[in-house]
Amino acid sequence: MRITYHLTEEDYLHFNLFHLKNSKAGRHALAIQRYLTPIMFIAIAFLFSSINDIPILFMLIPFAIMAIIWFLFYPKYFYHTVKKNAKKMLKEGKNDGIVGKHEMTLSEEGISDHHSTGETKVNWSGIQEFKEDSDYIYLYNSSVSSYIIPKRDLEEQEEFKAFIDENMTK
Numbered sequence: 001m002r003i004t005y006h007l008t009e010e011d012y013l014h015f016n017l018f019h020l021k022n023s024k025a026g027r028h029a030l031a032i033q034r035y036l037t038p039i040m041f042i043a044i045a046f047l048f049s050s051i052n053d054i055p056i057l058f059m060l061i062p063f064a065i066m067a068i069i070w071f072l073f074y075p076k077y078f079y080h081t082v083k084k085n086a087k088k089m090l091k092e093g094k095n096d097g098i099v100g101k102h103e104m105t106l107s108e109e110g111i112s113d114h115h116s117t118g119e120t121k122v123n124w125s126g127i128q129e130f131k132e133d134s135d136y137i138y139l140y141n142s143s144v145s146s147y148i149i150p151k152r153d154l155e156e157q158e159e160f161k162a163f164i165d166e167n168m169t170k
């Protein structure tokens with residue numbers, strides 16, 4: 001089976017966000033930062049109240065408001081920051097092997113991906129995981145990288161997924 005697809009910078013950024021939202025480490029980092037910081041705000045309110053001999057309510061209200069705002073809006077900020085940093089990394093050097101035209105050949109042995117800077121090959125045993133969302137199929141070849149295949153460029157999505165499933169389970 002042979003497919004041709006084009007990866008854009010947006011496709012790569014989408015993968016980074018998808019991976020972060022679906023990885024145990026990414027979810028853990030977000031949870032720690034989302035929950036620990038509001039707890040620290042409340043602790044600071046108690047600390048300031050006891051040090052300055054101010055009634056706790058006067059300190060607790062503003063810090064509680066900050067904690068609630070943090071809790072509600074931090075995930076959006078977190079994902080925005082990740083996307084911004086990924087964009088910066090893409091702009092740092094040449095990314096011809098990532099973005100651009102790809103020709104992927106899937107055979108009984110594995111996957112061969114031809115792009116403007118060369119070719120990558122992996123046996124089916126090297127594909128660790130198959131994931132997808134509404135717009136992409138991801139074939140993870142390590143815990144942090146994957147072949148990103150936009151569904152917009154796949155004519156026979158179900159046939160493609162069946163081929164992958166059949167060969168990954170061998």
